[in-house]
Amino acid sequence: MGPDPVPGTMEMTLRGAVLTQSSRSAEDAADFSEETLVLRSADGDELAYGKLVNRYHTRLYNFVRSMVRNTELAEDITQESFVKAFFSLKKLQNPSSFKSWLFRIANNNTLDYLRKKKLQLVDVDEQVRESYVDDRVNPADGVEQDARVSHIHNALSKLKADQRAILVVCDLQGLSYQEIAEALNIPFGTVQSRIFYARRKLREHLDTSIIFGGEA
Amino acid sequence: MERHREITDLAALLDGELKDSNVEALYAQLNDDDGLREEFELQREVKTALSQLPEEPAPDFMTTRVLGEIATRRNRKTGLGWRTVAAALGGFSFCLVVVFGVMFINNGGMNPGQQPTTLASEREFAHQPVGTLDGEFRSGHIPMIPVSADASAQDFMKFAIDQHDYSTRLNSTDSLNRDLAGVILLLENGETIYISPEDIE
Numbered sequence: 001m002g003p004d005p006v007p008g009t010m011e012m013t014l015r016g017a018v019l020t021q022s023s024r025s026a027e028d029a030a031d032f033s034e035e036t037l038v039l040r041s042a043d044g045d046e047l048a049y050g051k052l053v054n055r056y057h058t059r060l061y062n063f064v065r066s067m068v069r070n071t072e073l074a075e076d077i078t079q080e081s082f083v084k085a086f087f088s089l090k091k092l093q094n095p096s097s098f099k100s101w102l103f104r105i106a107n108n109n110t111l112d113y114l115r116k117k118k119l120q121l122v123d124v125d126e127q128v129r130e131s132y133v134d135d136r137v138n139p140a141d142g143v144e145q146d147a148r149v150s151h152i153h154n155a156l157s158k159l160k161a162d163q164r165a166i167l168v169v170c171d172l173q174g175l176s177y178q179e180i181a182e183a184l185n186i187p188f189g190t191v192q193s194r195i196f197y198a199r200r201k202l203r204e205h206l207d208t209s210i211i212f213g214g215e216a
Numbered sequence: 217m218e219r220h221r222e223i224t225d226l227a228a229l230l231d232g233e234l235k236d237s238n239v240e241a242l243y244a245q246l247n248d249d250d251g252l253r254e255e256f257e258l259q260r261e262v263k264t265a266l267s268q269l270p271e272e273p274a275p276d277f278m279t280t281r282v283l284g285e286i287a288t289r290r291n292r293k294t295g296l297g298w299r300t301v302a303a304a305l306g307g308f309s310f311c312l313v314v315v316f317g318v319m320f321i322n323n324g325g326m327n328p329g330q331q332p333t334t335l336a337s338e339r340e341f342a343h344q345p346v347g348t349l350d351g352e353f354r355s356g357h358i359p360m361i362p363v364s365a366d367a368s369a370q371d372f373m374k375f376a377i378d379q380h381d382y383s384t385r386l387n388s389t390d391s392l393n394r395d396l397a398g399v400i401l402l403l404e405n406g407e408t409i410y411i412s413p414e415d416i417e
Contacts, residue, residue: 046283053279061274075275082282083289152265170231171266177233196227199262200255211265 103183155205
C-alpha cells in the first residue's frame with residue numbers, strides 16, 4: 001500500500017478489523033473450525049450448530065436491530081434466521097461462505113417481515129426511534145455518548161433499507177465486499193458504489209457537532 | 217479513470233478493498249484534487265461515526281431459544297410424519313369403505329354372494345313351492361320341520377313362527393332373524409325370503 005496522504009486512513013481500516021475480531025467469541029473459535037461446525041450442523045448436530053449460533057448471534061442480532069430498531073423484533077427475526085439457516089444448511093454448497101449466507105437469510109427475513117406486516121420502514125423507524133430514545137437515551141442526563149449513538153441511529157433510520165443494510169454489514173459488522181455481495185445478493189461491482197452513495201447520504205443526516213463534539 | 221469510478225473508489229480505498237494497482241493512482245489523485253479529498257473526508261467521517269456505535273450483546277438466551285425452536289420444529293416434523301401416515305391410513309380405510317359400499321349397493325344391499333331379499337307376498341307362495349329346507353336344520357338345536365322339496369310358502373311361515381323365539385344359528389351360513397319388522401329367512405343357496413309380521417300372523 002502506498003503512502004497515506006490522509007491521516008487516519010490506515011487507522012480506520014485497522015479499527016474496522018479490530019471491531020470484526022472483537023465481536024467473535026474466542027472461546028468458541030478455539031473449539032472447531034467454522035467449516036467443521038457447518039458440516040456437522042448440516043448433518044443435524046445441534047451442539048455444533050449451537051457453537052455457530054454463539055459465534056454469530058451478537059453480530060446477526062446487531063445487524064437486524066440496526067435494520068428494524070426494535071429489540072424484541074430483532075430477537076425474533078434473529079432467532080428465526082438461525083432456525084431457518086439450520087434447516088437449510090444442506091443447501092449451502094460452500095461451508096466457508098456460511099457467514100455471508102447467514103446474513104443473507106437475516107436480511108431477507110427482515111425485509112420479508114416488514115413486507116408481510118405491510119409496514120413502511122419509515123413508519124417502523126418512527127415508532128422505534130421514539131422507543132429507542134426513551135429506552136436508551138435520557139437527554140436530561142446529558143450523556144454525550146448516548147446522544148451520539150442515538151443521533152447516528154436516527155440518521156441511519158432515514159436511509160433506505162438497502163443503503164442502511166450495506167452500511168451496517170460493512171461498517172458495523174466488518175464484512176468484506178465479497179461477503180457483502182453474497183449477503184445482500186448484489187453484484188460485487190455494485191457493492192463499492194452502493195457503499196459510497198450510502199455513506200454520502202448518511203453524511204447528509206449527520207450533525208458533526210454531535211458526532212465529533214465540534215471537533216470536525 | 218473516469219470521475220464516477222474515482223469517487224466510488226474512495227469507499228474501496230477506505231475499506232481496504234481497492235486493488236493494489238489502483239491504490240497509488242488514487243493517492244496521487246487525492247493529493248492533486250481538493251474536491252476528491254473533501255469527498256474522501258466525508259466518507260471517512262461517516263465510517264468513523266458508525267464505528268462509534270456500540271455493539272449490543274445478543275440476549276444470553278438466544279442460543280437456547282434457537283436450539284429449543286429447532287428441537288420443537290424437529291418434533292413437529294416427526295409428528296407431522298405420523299399424522300401423515302395416520303391420515304393416509306384413514307384415507308385408505310375410507311376408500312375401502314367406499315369401495316365395499318358401492319359393491320354392496322350394486323348388489324342390492326346384500327353381502328357378496330347373497331341374493332336379494334324377496335318379499336314373501338311377491339312369491340305368491342300360497343300356490344307355489346319356494347324351495348327346500350331339507351338338510352338345513354342339521355344342527356339339532358332347532359326342531360326339524362319336515363319340509364319337502366315342494367314346500368310351500370305356508371311351510372316357511374310355519375317354520376318362521378316356530379323359530380322366531382330362537383336366535384340359534386342353523387349352521388355356518390344360514391340364520392334366522394326376527395324382529396318387529398318381520399322375519400328374513402336366509403337359505404343355504406343364499407336366497408333370502410322376507411316374511412312380514414302380517415304373513416306370520
